[in-house]
Amino acid sequence: MKVLGVSGSPIRNSNTDRALKLALESTGLETEFIKLTDYTIEPCRACLGCRKTGQCVIKDDGFELTEKVKESDALIIAGYTPYSTLDSRTKAFIERLYPNRHGIAHMKGKPGGAIVTYCIPKSIPMFPASQNGVDAIKYYMMEEEMDYVGDVQILGNMLGYLPTIKS
Numbered sequence: 001m002k003v004l005g006v007s008g009s010p011i012r013n014s015n016t017d018r019a020l021k022l023a024l025e026s027t028g029l030e031t032e033f034i035k036l037t038d039y040t041i042e043p044c045r046a047c048l049g050c051r052k053t054g055q056c057v058i059k060d061d062g063f064e065l066t067e068k069v070k071e072s073d074a075l076i077i078a079g080y081t082p083y084s085t086l087d088s089r090t091k092a093f094i095e096r097l098y099p100n101r102h103g104i105a106h107m108k109g110k111p112g113g114a115i116v117t118y119c120i121p122k123s124i125p126m127f128p129a130s131q132n133g134v135d136a137i138k139y140y141m142m143e144e145e146m147d148y149v150g151d152v153q154i155l156g157n158m159l160g161y162l163p164t165i166k167s
């Protein structure tokens with residue numbers, strides 16, 4: 001059984017990366033850590049070409065990562081939360097996974113989990129960053145009928161990111 005972990009954090013050895021690596025290690029299974037900044041992934045073109053072939057028309061690294069996800073037995077996706085939602089790199093990766101649902105539902109029944117870092121404290125309810133981030137990952141996994149195991153939300157790097165909130 002192989003567990004694939006994918007981090008959308010651009011920072012080397014970031015909170016997001018370290019939390020993901022810890023989660024992968026704790027499975028005691030064969031794992032692979034993927035750092036999305038090491039790959040070039042064009043966003044989904046919404047052409048629906050994959051509905052006919054089960055494969056993406058874009059032959060970049062996203063194509064290979066989609067195959068890798070298809071071959072994995074479990075998936076953990078980790079991202080951070082600029083402007084209180086999931087970061088665009090992680091979201092673009094998720095959208096490129098659309099081919100894996102056609103023909104055979106390749107992800108159906110596979111365990112999946114989410115790790116999300118954030119900096120705006122949960123005591124400020126108007127910015128539910130971590131929950132928005134988790135939901136973006138969770139809804140992907142639910143739509144693919146994966147076995148959503150759960151999430152970890154981590155108060156990460158706050159330096160310089162906290163907004164000035166006017167009352």
Ligand SMILES: Cc1cc2nc3c(=O)[nH]c(=O)nc-3n(C[C@H](O)[C@H](O)[C@H](O)COP(=O)(O)O)c2cc1C
Nearest residue numbers: 014015016080081082083084118119120129156157
């Ligand atoms: C451009 C930018 C905008 C951010 N906006 C938010 C935000 O709206 N809400 C939030 O909770 N965190 C925000 N953050 C902070 C990150 O979510 C937080 O620092 C997180 O810990 C980053 O992941 P890392 O620690 O793995 O580097 C922002 C970070 C960046 C770079």
